[in-house]
Amino acid sequence: MIWIDTHTHLHEPDFDGDRSEVLQRAQARGVTQLIDPGEDLAGSQRSAALASQWPGYFAACGVHPHESGALQEDWIDELNLLLDHLKVVAVGEIGLDLHYTFSPLSAQQPAFEAQLALARQRQLPVIVHTREAEEETLATLRQAQDGSLTGVIHSFAGSASFAKACLDLGFLLSFSGIVTFKTADALREVAAWVPADRILVETDAPYLAPVPHRGKRNEPAFCVDTGQVLAQVRRTPVEVLAQQTTENARRLFRLPQQEVGFGESR
Numbered sequence: 001m002i003w004i005d006t007h008t009h010l011h012e013p014d015f016d017g018d019r020s021e022v023l024q025r026a027q028a029r030g031v032t033q034l035i036d037p038g039e040d041l042a043g044s045q046r047s048a049a050l051a052s053q054w055p056g057y058f059a060a061c062g063v064h065p066h067e068s069g070a071l072q073e074d075w076i077d078e079l080n081l082l083l084d085h086l087k088v089v090a091v092g093e094i095g096l097d098l099h100y101t102f103s104p105l106s107a108q109q110p111a112f113e114a115q116l117a118l119a120r121q122r123q124l125p126v127i128v129h130t131r132e133a134e135e136e137t138l139a140t141l142r143q144a145q146d147g148s149l150t151g152v153i154h155s156f157a158g159s160a161s162f163a164k165a166c167l168d169l170g171f172l173l174s175f176s177g178i179v180t181f182k183t184a185d186a187l188r189e190v191a192a193w194v195p196a197d198r199i200l201v202e203t204d205a206p207y208l209a210p211v212p213h214r215g216k217r218n219e220p221a222f223c224v225d226t227g228q229v230l231a232q233v234r235r236t237p238v239e240v241l242a243q244q245t246t247e248n249a250r251r252l253f254r255l256p257q258q259e260v261g262f263g264e265s266r
Contacts (some may be wrong), residue, residue: 001242002259003227004249005034005220006174007093007127007154007202010057011046014206014217023054023262026220030242032056032261034220035253037093037127037154039064041075044082051087056260058253060090060127068111069103076114083122089253091119092127093154096140099131109140116144119151125252126151128171134162138169145169150252155204156190163190167198172252174200177210177218180229188233200252201227201245 005026015022026034036051037060038044044061051059061082063071082088094115096108119126128151130137141149153166155176163173173194179187191199201223203210209218210225231241250257 001030001239002246003029003031003201003224003242004246004255005031005203005205005223006152006200006249006253007176008034008036008205008220008223009039009043009207010034010036010205010220011038011043011050012206015219019050022219022221023057027056027261029221029224031220031223032259033058033249033255035060035089035127035249037090038062039093040067040070041078041082044079048082048085048088051085054262056262058087058089058255059085060092061085061088062092062094062115062127063111064093064129065095065097065108065112066100066102069107071107071111076118079115080118080122083118083124089255090125090127090151091115091122092151093129094126095129096133096137097129097131098133098136105136109136112140113144116140116149120144120146120148123148128153129155130158134158138162138165141166141169141171152200152252154202155208157184157187158190160186160190163194167195172198172200172248174202175226175230176202176204177208177214177222177226179233180210180226181214182211188229191230192233192235196244197248199230199245200249201230
């Protein structure tokens with residue numbers, strides 16, 4: 001079985017001591033491609049640089065809502081330059097977060113809108129973060145959707161109505177380890193009916209390790225555990241779920257249509 005971890009922050013310092021080993025463990029479980037989104041300009045630069053080292057490693061570049069309050073005037077130009085990198089496949093991680101107040105909505109909103117516009121201009125998909133901001137996120141996406149905008153709501157943990165609205169806008173939904181948590185019955189109900197061509201799997205490593213790894217540092221190999229739970233919830237063979245999510249990821253992010261893997265660092 002082949003899997004793609006569509007959202008993992010391997011550029012973060014948590015992995016500086018054993019990144020190559022983490023990649024080898026992922027490949028041993030069938031995870032042969034991954035996408036590493038940045039959360040600010042420095043993280044995006046690091047992600048793009050790391051993507052140059054392994055064939056199955058791809059990057060996304062963007063400014064997370066938590067970091068939007070620290071943006072400088074020239075940030076959009078710097079981000080645009082990063083998108084020229086051959087291994088950058090999306091604009092992200094971008095969006096709105098009203099759970100924390102690391103950046104005010106007055107800073108998050110224009111940053112989100114500017115990056116959606118940049119994604120349309122560059123014809124790249126977006127990776128959207130949203131937390132306790134369903135109405136605001138939907139309003140922004142609806143305004144930005146001109147028929148060309150594509151992307152994914154990452155680590156989906158929202159309501160059924162929000163899921164349906166995002167699907168109506170043409171977005172895919174990606175499920176992380178949250179769907180394996182004991183308290184996630186409502187989320188598993190959503191995961192059960194998402195159309196087969198609109199579902200992805202991710203880790204959001206180093207965060208949100210799935211059962212049976214809760215409490216540990218998450219890593220790309222663990223997306224297989226999340227995939228196994230999704231297959232059970234959807235009453236489909238795990239081999240079918242792996243193939244569906246892999247095909248969906250390759251289509252959305254225009255990834256190579258064959259097993260790639262990580263091999264040796266260049």
